[in-house]
Amino acid sequence: SSELTQDPAVSVALGQTVRITCQGDSLRSFYASWYQQKPGQAPVLVIYGENNRPSGIPGRFSASSSGNTASLTITGAQAEDEADYYCNSRDNSLNPPYVFGTGTKVTVL
Amino acid sequence: EVQLVESGGGLAQPGGSLRLSCAASGFTFQSYDMHWVRQAPGKGLEWISYISSGSSTRYYADSVKGRFTISRDNAKKSLHLQMDSLRVDDTAVYYCAGRIWVDGFDVWGQGTMLTVSS
Numbered sequence: 580s581s582e583l584t585q586d587p588a589v590s591v592a593l594g595q596t597v598r599i600t601c602q603g604d605s606l607r608s609f610y611a612s613w614y615q616q617k618p619g620q621a622p623v624l625v626i627y628g629e630n631n632r633p634s635g636i637p638g639r640f641s642a643s644s645s646g647n648t649a650s651l652t653i654t655g656a657q658a659e660d661e662a663d664y665y666c667n668s669r670d671n672s673l674n675p676p677y678v679f680g681t682g683t684k685v686t687v688l
Numbered sequence: 689e690v691q692l693v694e695s696g697g698g699l700a701q702p703g704g705s706l707r708l709s710c711a712a713s714g715f716t717f718q719s720y721d722m723h724w725v726r727q728a729p730g731k732g733l734e735w736i737s738y739i740s741s742g743s744s745t746r747y748y749a750d751s752v753k754g755r756f757t758i759s760r761d762n763a764k765k766s767l768h769l770q771m772d773s774l775r776v777d778d779t780a781v782y783y784c785a786g787r788i789w790v791d792g793f794d795v796w797g798q799g800t801m802l803t804v805s806s
Contacts, residue, residue: 612792621799627792665733675749682732
Protein backbone atom coordinates (compact mmCIF):
# COMPACT_ATOMS: atom_id res chain seq x y z
CA SER A 580 0.00 0.00 0.00
CA SER A 581 1.13 3.55 -0.66
CA GLU A 582 2.07 6.10 1.96
CA LEU A 583 2.26 9.88 2.11
CA THR A 584 4.78 11.25 4.58
CA GLN A 585 4.64 14.70 6.17
CA ASP A 586 6.75 16.40 8.80
CA PRO A 587 4.94 16.10 12.14
CA ALA A 588 5.15 19.77 13.07
CA VAL A 589 6.33 23.14 11.83
CA SER A 590 6.17 26.62 13.28
CA VAL A 591 5.98 30.00 11.63
CA ALA A 592 6.09 33.57 12.90
CA LEU A 593 2.98 35.61 12.36
CA GLY A 594 3.05 37.11 8.87
CA GLN A 595 5.87 34.92 7.63
CA THR A 596 5.85 32.08 5.11
CA VAL A 597 5.75 28.38 5.84
CA ARG A 598 5.94 25.41 3.51
CA ILE A 599 4.54 21.99 4.32
CA THR A 600 5.72 19.01 2.31
CA CYS A 601 4.18 15.65 1.46
CA GLN A 602 6.20 12.80 -0.03
CA GLY A 603 5.00 9.64 -1.70
CA ASP A 604 5.23 7.63 -4.89
CA SER A 605 1.62 8.31 -5.84
CA LEU A 606 2.48 12.01 -6.20
CA ARG A 607 4.44 11.20 -9.35
CA SER A 608 1.10 10.39 -11.00
CA PHE A 609 -1.49 12.46 -9.16
CA TYR A 610 -1.78 15.93 -7.70
CA ALA A 611 -2.21 16.19 -3.97
CA SER A 612 -5.18 17.85 -2.36
CA TRP A 613 -4.67 19.62 0.96
CA TYR A 614 -6.89 19.85 4.04
CA GLN A 615 -6.90 22.09 7.08
CA GLN A 616 -8.32 20.70 10.30
CA LYS A 617 -8.83 22.65 13.49
CA PRO A 618 -9.50 20.92 16.83
CA GLY A 619 -12.94 19.39 17.04
CA GLN A 620 -13.82 20.25 13.46
CA ALA A 621 -14.11 18.36 10.20
CA PRO A 622 -11.34 18.84 7.65
CA VAL A 623 -11.67 21.63 5.12
CA LEU A 624 -10.31 21.41 1.57
CA VAL A 625 -7.85 24.26 0.95
CA ILE A 626 -6.10 23.21 -2.27
CA TYR A 627 -6.93 20.79 -5.09
CA GLY A 628 -5.47 20.00 -8.47
CA GLU A 629 -2.31 21.70 -9.66
CA ASN A 630 -2.90 24.77 -7.49
CA ASN A 631 -6.58 25.57 -7.07
CA ARG A 632 -8.40 27.04 -4.11
CA PRO A 633 -12.06 26.36 -3.38
CA SER A 634 -14.27 29.37 -2.95
CA GLY A 635 -13.63 31.08 0.35
CA ILE A 636 -10.05 29.91 0.82
CA PRO A 637 -7.63 32.85 1.13
CA GLY A 638 -5.08 33.50 -1.56
CA ARG A 639 -2.21 33.05 0.90
CA PHE A 640 -2.60 29.29 0.41
CA SER A 641 -0.81 27.86 -2.63
CA ALA A 642 0.60 24.55 -3.78
CA SER A 643 3.34 23.14 -5.95
CA SER A 644 4.64 19.74 -6.88
CA SER A 645 7.85 18.15 -8.12
CA GLY A 646 8.56 14.47 -8.56
CA ASN A 647 7.31 12.60 -5.53
CA THR A 648 6.89 15.72 -3.38
CA ALA A 649 3.91 18.04 -3.05
CA SER A 650 4.07 21.27 -1.08
CA LEU A 651 1.55 23.58 0.52
CA THR A 652 2.74 27.13 1.17
CA ILE A 653 1.11 29.67 3.45
CA THR A 654 2.41 33.12 2.57
CA GLY A 655 1.85 35.62 5.34
CA ALA A 656 0.57 33.16 7.92
CA GLN A 657 -2.24 34.36 10.18
CA ALA A 658 -3.15 33.23 13.65
CA GLU A 659 -6.21 31.45 12.28
CA ASP A 660 -4.00 29.27 10.09
CA GLU A 661 -2.81 27.36 13.15
CA ALA A 662 -4.16 23.88 12.51
CA ASP A 663 -3.33 20.38 11.33
CA TYR A 664 -2.77 20.01 7.61
CA TYR A 665 -3.14 16.79 5.63
CA CYS A 666 -2.29 15.95 2.06
CA ASN A 667 -4.27 13.38 0.10
CA SER A 668 -3.74 11.62 -3.19
CA ARG A 669 -5.24 9.00 -5.40
CA ASP A 670 -3.22 5.85 -5.96
CA ASN A 671 -3.01 3.71 -9.09
CA SER A 672 -2.79 0.54 -7.06
CA LEU A 673 -6.38 0.97 -5.83
CA ASN A 674 -5.13 -0.67 -2.65
CA PRO A 675 -6.20 1.70 -1.31
CA PRO A 676 -7.36 4.05 -4.07
CA TYR A 677 -6.96 7.08 -1.81
CA VAL A 678 -4.43 7.83 0.91
CA PHE A 679 -3.99 10.65 3.41
CA GLY A 680 -0.67 11.98 4.58
CA THR A 681 0.48 11.63 8.15
CA GLY A 682 -0.37 15.23 8.94
CA THR A 683 1.54 18.36 9.93
CA LYS A 684 0.75 20.52 12.94
CA VAL A 685 1.32 24.17 12.05
CA THR A 686 1.92 26.54 14.96
CA VAL A 687 1.79 30.28 14.35
CA LEU A 688 4.06 32.10 16.80
CA GLU B 689 -26.99 24.33 1.30
CA VAL B 690 -24.85 21.27 0.73
CA GLN B 691 -24.84 19.10 3.82
CA LEU B 692 -23.77 15.68 5.03
CA VAL B 693 -25.00 14.57 8.45
CA GLU B 694 -23.68 11.38 10.03
CA SER B 695 -25.46 9.39 12.69
CA GLY B 696 -25.27 6.03 14.39
CA GLY B 697 -22.09 6.35 16.39
CA GLY B 698 -21.85 5.39 20.02
CA LEU B 699 -20.44 2.70 22.25
CA ALA B 700 -19.97 -0.83 20.94
CA GLN B 701 -18.32 -3.91 22.38
CA PRO B 702 -15.36 -5.64 20.79
CA GLY B 703 -16.69 -8.17 18.32
CA GLY B 704 -19.95 -6.29 18.02
CA SER B 705 -21.64 -4.50 15.15
CA LEU B 706 -22.86 -1.03 14.40
CA ARG B 707 -24.27 0.76 11.38
CA LEU B 708 -23.39 4.34 10.55
CA SER B 709 -25.53 6.49 8.29
CA CYS B 710 -24.94 9.72 6.42
CA ALA B 711 -27.83 11.86 5.16
CA ALA B 712 -27.08 14.05 2.16
CA SER B 713 -28.83 17.21 1.04
CA GLY B 714 -28.24 20.16 -1.25
CA PHE B 715 -26.75 18.24 -4.17
CA THR B 716 -27.68 15.44 -6.57
CA PHE B 717 -26.53 12.62 -4.31
CA GLN B 718 -27.17 9.88 -6.86
CA SER B 719 -24.65 11.40 -9.26
CA TYR B 720 -21.63 11.28 -6.98
CA ASP B 721 -19.27 8.71 -5.54
CA MET B 722 -19.00 8.79 -1.77
CA HIS B 723 -16.43 7.91 0.89
CA TRP B 724 -15.92 7.20 4.55
CA VAL B 725 -12.88 8.61 6.34
CA ARG B 726 -12.05 8.08 10.00
CA GLN B 727 -9.81 9.64 12.61
CA ALA B 728 -8.75 7.87 15.77
CA PRO B 729 -8.35 10.07 18.87
CA GLY B 730 -5.24 12.19 18.52
CA LYS B 731 -4.35 10.57 15.20
CA GLY B 732 -4.49 11.48 11.52
CA LEU B 733 -7.10 10.99 8.85
CA GLU B 734 -7.53 7.50 7.41
CA TRP B 735 -9.48 6.87 4.22
CA ILE B 736 -11.46 3.64 4.71
CA SER B 737 -14.08 3.12 2.03
CA TYR B 738 -15.48 4.23 -1.34
CA ILE B 739 -18.69 3.52 -3.22
CA SER B 740 -19.48 4.58 -6.76
CA SER B 741 -22.61 6.53 -7.56
CA GLY B 742 -24.49 3.46 -8.71
CA SER B 743 -23.00 1.12 -6.09
CA SER B 744 -21.27 -1.01 -8.72
CA THR B 745 -17.77 -0.38 -7.36
CA ARG B 746 -16.61 -0.44 -3.73
CA TYR B 747 -13.17 -0.20 -2.22
CA TYR B 748 -11.93 -0.69 1.31
CA ALA B 749 -8.78 -0.02 3.26
CA ASP B 750 -7.00 -3.17 4.37
CA SER B 751 -7.71 -2.23 7.98
CA VAL B 752 -11.47 -2.73 7.50
CA LYS B 753 -11.67 -5.11 4.54
CA GLY B 754 -13.89 -8.09 5.26
CA ARG B 755 -15.41 -6.46 8.34
CA PHE B 756 -17.01 -3.23 7.05
CA THR B 757 -19.53 -2.89 4.21
CA ILE B 758 -20.34 0.37 2.48
CA SER B 759 -23.74 0.87 0.86
CA ARG B 760 -26.03 3.63 -0.30
CA ASP B 761 -29.69 4.31 -0.97
CA ASN B 762 -29.93 6.93 -3.69
CA ALA B 763 -33.69 7.26 -3.34
CA LYS B 764 -33.23 8.20 0.31
CA LYS B 765 -30.01 10.16 -0.33
CA SER B 766 -28.20 8.17 2.30
CA LEU B 767 -24.83 6.49 2.72
CA HIS B 768 -24.19 3.69 5.17
CA LEU B 769 -21.30 1.84 6.75
CA GLN B 770 -22.08 -1.54 8.30
CA MET B 771 -19.33 -2.34 10.77
CA ASP B 772 -18.97 -5.90 12.04
CA SER B 773 -16.35 -7.68 14.15
CA LEU B 774 -15.48 -4.36 15.74
CA ARG B 775 -12.09 -3.95 17.39
CA VAL B 776 -10.82 -1.49 19.97
CA ASP B 777 -8.69 0.15 17.29
CA ASP B 778 -11.83 1.00 15.28
CA THR B 779 -12.47 3.69 17.88
CA ALA B 780 -12.57 6.93 15.90
CA VAL B 781 -14.61 9.78 14.55
CA TYR B 782 -16.15 8.62 11.28
CA TYR B 783 -16.74 11.15 8.52
CA CYS B 784 -18.66 10.73 5.32
CA ALA B 785 -17.18 12.80 2.53
CA GLY B 786 -17.68 13.52 -1.14
CA ARG B 787 -15.68 14.76 -4.08
CA ILE B 788 -18.59 16.74 -5.45
CA TRP B 789 -17.43 19.73 -7.50
CA VAL B 790 -13.66 19.43 -7.57
CA ASP B 791 -10.91 16.80 -7.49
CA GLY B 792 -10.71 16.80 -3.72
CA PHE B 793 -12.88 15.97 -0.71
CA ASP B 794 -14.85 19.22 -0.81
CA VAL B 795 -17.85 18.15 1.25
CA TRP B 796 -17.59 16.60 4.73
CA GLY B 797 -20.03 15.71 7.44
CA GLN B 798 -19.48 16.78 11.02
CA GLY B 799 -18.45 13.26 12.01
CA THR B 800 -19.88 10.65 14.36
CA MET B 801 -17.87 9.12 17.20
CA LEU B 802 -17.54 5.37 17.60
CA THR B 803 -16.05 3.97 20.78
CA VAL B 804 -15.29 0.27 20.91
CA SER B 805 -14.71 -0.83 24.47
CA SER B 806 -15.75 -3.54 26.88
